[in-house]
Amino acid sequence: xxxxxxxxxxxxxxxxxxxxxxxxxxxxxxxxxxxxxxxxxxxxxxxxxxxxxxxxxxxxxxxxxxxxxxxxxxxxxxxxxxxxxxxxxxxxxxxxxxxxxxxxxxxxxxxxxxxxxxxx
Amino acid sequence: xxxxxxxxxxxxxxxxxxxxxxxxxxxxxxxxxxxxxxxxxxxxxxxxxxxxxxxxxxxxxxxxxxxxxxxxxxxxxxxxxxxxxxxxxxxxxxxxxxxxxxxxxxx
Numbered sequence: 001x002x003x004x005x006x007x008x009x010x011x012x013x014x015x016x017x018x019x020x021x022x023x024x025x026x027x028x029x030x031x032x033x034x035x036x037x038x039x040x041x042x043x044x045x046x047x048x049x050x051x052x053x054x055x056x057x058x059x060x061x062x063x064x065x066x067x068x069x070x071x072x073x074x075x076x077x078x079x080x081x082x083x084x085x086x087x088x089x090x091x092x093x094x095x096x097x098x099x100x101x102x103x104x105x106x107x108x109x110x111x112x113x114x115x116x117x118x119x120x
Numbered sequence: 121x122x123x124x125x126x127x128x129x130x131x132x133x134x135x136x137x138x139x140x141x142x143x144x145x146x147x148x149x150x151x152x153x154x155x156x157x158x159x160x161x162x163x164x165x166x167x168x169x170x171x172x173x174x175x176x177x178x179x180x181x182x183x184x185x186x187x188x189x190x191x192x193x194x195x196x197x198x199x200x201x202x203x204x205x206x207x208x209x210x211x212x213x214x215x216x217x218x219x220x221x222x223x224x225x226x227x
Contacts, residue, residue: 037164045156045164045207045218061215095163105216106154107209108175110163 002026004096004111011117017084020114022096029077030054033099035107036070036081040092048094050104051079086118122146122210126219132227137198141222143191143208152212155184155193158221159204167206168193198224 007021022034036048049060051070058070069082079096094114097107123146133139143153151171156164166175168184171191181196195202203226208219 044221045158045209047209047216047218097164100169103152103211105214106152106169106211107156107164108166108169110165113163 002098002109004098004109006094006096006111006114009115009117011119012086013120014086014088014118016086016118017082018086018116020081020083020094020096020116022079022081022111024077024079024098027098030074032101032108033104034070034072034079035097035099035105037095037097037107038092039095039113040089043092045095047105048081050099052104053079083116086116088118090116091118092116121215122149122213122217124208124210124217124219126206126208126222128222129220130223130225132225133198134227135198135200137227139195139198139202139224141193141206141208141224143186143193143219145189145191145210148188149210149212151187152210153184153186153191154209154211155182156207156209157202157204158207164207195224200226 003025005023030053035050038046048064051058067084071080096111098109100106100108125144127142153171155168158164172184183194205221205223
């Protein structure tokens with residue numbers, strides 16, 4: 001069955017960087033897009049962007065350019081989200097979500113989420 | 121950008137109640153509308169896509185309808201496991217957008 005397993009919680013200081021991983025199994029990794037979704041504490045879901053797992057081309061939503069980087073290692077079916085120059089407002093749960101066959105931005109499977117806490 | 125507005129933001133209901141949640145798009149999105157369920161501390165779960173198609177394994181007590189700008193999610197008979205927050209999402213045009221969520225609580 002399709003599974004997305006994300007890396008564990010992170011506690012970082014302001015200004016540091018973090019890299020979240022999302023390992024996929026149960027399907028051909030390069031067939032489906034991978035989305036990233038943020039959920040700040042007590043808030044709703046916010047789409048961050050997506051990466052084409054076939055070409056490696058990332059697309060970032062407004063507000064997620066500059067410090068956010070999506071990447072892949074297709075040899076291990078894993079997508080990554082790296083956030084640099086962390087700020088307190090980056091504290092959130094980050095989800096990876098596999099797209100659907102014909103629609104890259106329609107999540108059909110979700111990772112369990114990774115809590116990133118930014119605090120001095 | 122398309123804005124998605126859900127109503128109500130929260131509701132209280134009893135076990136066995138029929139519950140309806142509304143999602144409105146700021147412009148027409150055909151039927152490119154999905155619904156998700158999220159329980160506290162858990163990842164969202166995909167319920168419905170294309171406005172009315174159930175994801176595999178989702179019970180038939182969930183149903184969706186609508187097209188254009190107005191959509192609804194209905195739970196026919198609320199059960200204890202259905203108390204959660206529900207989100208709609210449009211995927212018709214870039215950027216995709218979620219509604220703000222509707223929290224379904226126990227009365």
